[in-house]
Amino acid sequence: xxxxxxxxxxxxxxxxxxxxxxxxxxxxxxxxxxxxxxxxxxxxxxxxxxxxxxxxxxxxxxxxxxxxxxxxxxxxxxxxxxxxxxxxxxxxxxxxxxxxxxxxxxxxxxxxxxxxxxxxxxxxxxxxxxxxxxxxxxxxxxxxxxxxxx
Amino acid sequence: xxxxxxxxxxxxxxxxxxxxxxxxxxxxxxxxxxxxxxxxxxxxxxxxxxxxxxxxxxxxxxxxxxxxxxxxxxxxxxxxxxxxxxxxxxxxxxxxxxxxxxxxxxxxxxxxxxxxxxxxxxxxxxxxxxxxxxxxxxxxxxxxxxxxxxxxxxxxxxxxxxxxxxxxxxxxxxxxxxxxxxxxxxxxxxxxxxxxxxxxxxxxxxxxxxxxxxxxxxxxxxxxxxxxxxxxxxxxxxxxxxxxxxxxxxxxxxxxxxxxxxxxxxxxxxxxxxxxxxxxxxxxxxxxxxxxxxxxxxxxxxxxxxxxxxxxxxxxxxxxxxxxxxxxxxxxxxxxxxxxxxxxxxxxxxxxxxxxxxxxxxxxxxxxxxxxxxxxxxxxxxxxxxxxxxxxxxxxxxxxxxxxxxxxxxxxxxxxxxxxxxxxxxxxxxxxxxxxxxxxxxxxxxxxxxxxxxxxxxxxxxxxxxxxxxxxxxxxxxxxxxxxxxxxxxxxxxxxxxxxxxxxxxxxxxxxxxxxxxxxxxxxxxxxxxxxxxxxxxxxxxxxxxxxxxxxxxxxxxxxxxxxxxxxxxxxxxxxxxxxxxxxxxxxxxxxxxxxxxxxxxxxxxxxxxxxxx
Numbered sequence: 236x237x238x239x240x241x242x243x244x245x246x247x248x249x250x251x252x253x254x255x256x257x258x259x260x261x262x263x264x265x266x267x268x269x270x271x272x273x274x275x276x277x278x279x280x281x282x283x284x285x286x287x288x289x290x291x292x293x294x295x296x297x298x299x300x301x302x303x304x305x306x307x308x309x310x311x312x313x314x315x316x317x318x319x320x321x322x323x324x325x326x327x328x329x330x331x332x333x334x335x336x337x338x339x340x341x342x343x344x345x346x347x348x349x350x351x352x353x354x355x356x357x358x359x360x361x362x363x364x365x366x367x368x369x370x371x372x373x374x375x376x377x378x379x380x381x382x383x384x385x
Numbered sequence: 386x387x388x389x390x391x392x393x394x395x396x397x398x399x400x401x402x403x404x405x406x407x408x409x410x411x412x413x414x415x416x417x418x419x420x421x422x423x424x425x426x427x428x429x430x431x432x433x434x435x436x437x438x439x440x441x442x443x444x445x446x447x448x449x450x451x452x453x454x455x456x457x458x459x460x461x462x463x464x465x466x467x468x469x470x471x472x473x474x475x476x477x478x479x480x481x482x483x484x485x486x487x488x489x490x491x492x493x494x495x496x497x498x499x500x501x502x503x504x505x506x507x508x509x510x511x512x513x514x515x516x517x518x519x520x521x522x523x524x525x526x527x528x529x530x531x532x533x534x535x536x537x538x539x540x541x542x543x544x545x546x547x548x549x550x551x552x553x554x555x556x557x558x559x560x561x562x563x564x565x566x567x568x569x570x571x572x573x574x575x576x577x578x579x580x581x582x583x584x585x586x587x588x589x590x591x592x593x594x595x596x597x598x599x600x601x602x603x604x605x606x607x608x609x610x611x612x613x614x615x616x617x618x619x620x621x622x623x624x625x626x627x628x629x630x631x632x633x634x635x636x637x638x639x640x641x642x643x644x645x646x647x648x649x650x651x652x653x654x655x656x657x658x659x660x661x662x663x664x665x666x667x668x669x670x671x672x673x674x675x676x677x678x679x680x681x682x683x684x685x686x687x688x689x690x691x692x693x694x695x696x697x698x699x700x701x702x703x704x705x706x707x708x709x710x711x712x713x714x715x716x717x718x719x720x721x722x723x724x725x726x727x728x729x730x731x732x733x734x735x736x737x738x739x740x741x742x743x744x745x746x747x748x749x750x751x752x753x754x755x756x757x758x759x760x761x762x763x764x765x766x767x768x769x770x771x772x773x774x775x776x777x778x779x780x781x782x783x784x785x786x787x788x789x790x791x792x793x794x795x796x797x798x799x800x801x802x803x804x805x806x807x808x809x810x811x812x813x814x815x816x817x818x819x820x821x822x823x824x825x826x827x828x829x830x831x832x833x834x835x836x837x838x839x840x841x842x843x844x845x846x847x848x849x850x851x852x853x854x855x856x857x858x859x860x861x862x863x864x865x866x867x868x869x870x871x872x873x874x875x876x877x878x879x880x881x882x883x884x885x886x887x888x889x890x891x892x893x894x895x896x897x898x899x900x901x902x903x904x905x906x907x908x909x910x911x912x913x914x915x916x917x918x919x920x921x922x923x924x925x926x927x928x929x930x931x932x933x934x935x936x937x938x939x940x941x942x943x944x945x946x947x948x949x950x951x952x953x954x955x956x957x958x959x960x961x962x963x964x965x966x967x968x969x970x971x972x973x974x975x976x977x978x979x980x981x982x983x984x985x986x987x988x989x990x991x992x993x994x995x996x997x998x999x
Contacts, residue, residue: 253785254785254786257785257786260793336781357781357785359781359818359825360821361789361791361814364789
C-alpha cells in the first residue's frame, strides 16, 4: 500500500484484523488510506522503523508522518516499541499515536512518560470510532507539521 | 561423734561445752528451717536437704544428750549415730541426684556402698562392742570416712563448680552450701587425724569454733533470707529485663526469636548449650549440632512437663526441658558434667522467662500470619488487576468488530437489505453497545476496589451541580423540578462523591421519566450521633417494592425490567462500594409508583462539625 516513491504516510501497528479493516475503512472514506503500511506485531514494527530484517533495504530517514501503535502486540509490546522509537535520535521526531483498547491509567501514564504524542482509546461504539479515525487522519496527516528528518 | 570433753581447767572446759551446745543449737535451728521449707514446697529435693541437715542436727543432739546421760547411753546411741550420720551423707547425694540426676550405675554403686558400710559398722559394734580388733576398727573408720566424704564431698565440689555462670542468687547459695559441707568434711577428717590430741582443750575449742563457723554458711545456703537474696540478685535484674525486651520486641520471625531466646536461656541459666524445638523442627541450636539436637530430642521424648533428663554419655550430660506455655515449643538446655542445680527460685525464674518467650513466639506468629496474608492478598489483587486488564482489552475488541461491521452494513449497504434484516442488524448493534456499557461499568466497579480514597474537604453543593451538568443530556426535553436543599461541606474523595451523586441523580431522572411533574430533591437531614448529616436524593418516580430492597446494591441486580428502564445494574453497586469505602452507610426507602429516596452518610461527617465549630 506504500506509494510509488516509497513514501509512507501512516505506519499502522495492529494485530487485530478487524480493527485494521475498520480503521482502514474510515481512513479510505477521507482518501487518507493510500499510503498506509500495516505491520502485525511489535517485532515487525521495529524491523520496519529501524530498517532491519524484512525491511533491511528501507531508508531509516524516510519517516512516516505518523505511527499508529496498539499496546497489546505479539512478540514485542507497544510500549517497548514506543520506548525504542523515542530513545533513538533518528526516529525520535516521528509522531506516535497510541490507538488501543486499554483504558488502564497506568498504560496511559507510561505512554506519556515514554513520550507518546497522543493516546486514544478505541471506542466500542462505532460512531465514536469513526470520529476518532477521521480526526486522527486529518490532524496528523493534514494539519500537523513534523520536523524534517534528522 | 564429737570428741568427749575432758577437764583441763574450769574455764576451758566450760568454753568448749558452751561452744558445743551453741553449735548443736545452730544445727537444730537450720534443720528446722530446711524442714519448714520442705513442708512448704513439698519438693523431693527439699526433703533430701531437710534429711541431710536434720540428720546432722540429730547427730549433734545425740552427742549433747550423751554427755548428760553418761557412757551407758553413748554405747546405745552409737548405733543410731552411725546410721544417722551415714544417712546424712546419703541424703545430700540424693539431693544432688534429684536436681542433677546421677547415672543409674553410679547411683546403684553408691547405695550399695552405703548399705554395706552401714551393715559392716553396725555388725562390728554388735559383735565386738567397743573392743573390736584394731585392724577391723581401722578398716571400719576408713570405710566410713571414704563413703561419707564421697557422699558429701562429691555434691559439694559439684555445687561449687556448677555455680559458675549461674544467676547471682544461685551462685551465692551454692557456694555457701558447698563451703559449709566441705567444712564439715574437713572437721570430721581433722577430728579423726587429731584423735590422739583429742583430749587437748585447744583442739577441742578449734573444732567447736569451726563447726559454729560453718553454721552461717549453711544458713546462707539452705535458708537464705529475702534481703540476702535481693542483694545477690540486684545485678541480674537489668540483664533479665534486657533479655526479655530483646526477645519480645525485636524478633521479626521464628528463627530470629528462637536464636535469641536460646542464647539468653543458656546465658541466664549458665548451661553449656541447648536448642530450641518448635515441636516439629529444631529452630535454633547453640553448642550442639543439629544431628545431636535431634538425638537429644529423641532421648527426652515428648511430654508437656518441664523436666530434667540424664543423657548419659562421656562425659555425662543432662537435658533440662523448659516448655513454653500455650505452645508445642520448648527450650532444651544441655549441661555437661557440671550442670547447674535448679532450685525453686530458678524454676520460677525460668518459668517466667518461658512465658515471655511464648508471648514473643505468639507475637511473631501473628506478624508472620499478617505478612503471609498480605502477600496472598497482594497476589490476589494482582491477579484481579490482570483479569480486569484482560477484560478491558480483549473483551472490547470483538465488541468493536461487531459494532463496527454492523454499522458499516447499516450505513453503506442499507439499500440492499430487506427491512427486517435491517431491524435485526440494528438489534445486533444495540446489544453490542449494551454489552460494551456492561463491560465498562464492571471495569469501573472493579477499579473502585483497588483505588485509594483521597479524602479532603469537599463543597458538596459544587459536586452536585457538577453531577447535574454531566447529566444534562439525560434531562433534555423533559420538565423536571430539581430542588437542592442545604448541603454542608463534607469530607470525602471529590471524584468518588461526584460519581455517587451522578449515579443517584441519573437513576432519579431515569425512573421519574414517566412522570409528568417529575420532582427530584437533594438535601440533608440530621443523622445518628457521631454520624454527621444524612444526605439524600429523592424522586417521585417508579419506586420499587421494599421486599426486594436487599437486592438493591448487588452487582447486576435490577428491580425493573430492561424494556421499561434501561441499565446495567452496576450503578448502585458502585455507589454502595464508594460509601462503604468512605466508612459510611447507605439505605433506601421506596414505594411502588410513589418514588424512592436514597440516604447515605460519610465517615467524615463528624469531622466536618468540628471544622465548622472552629
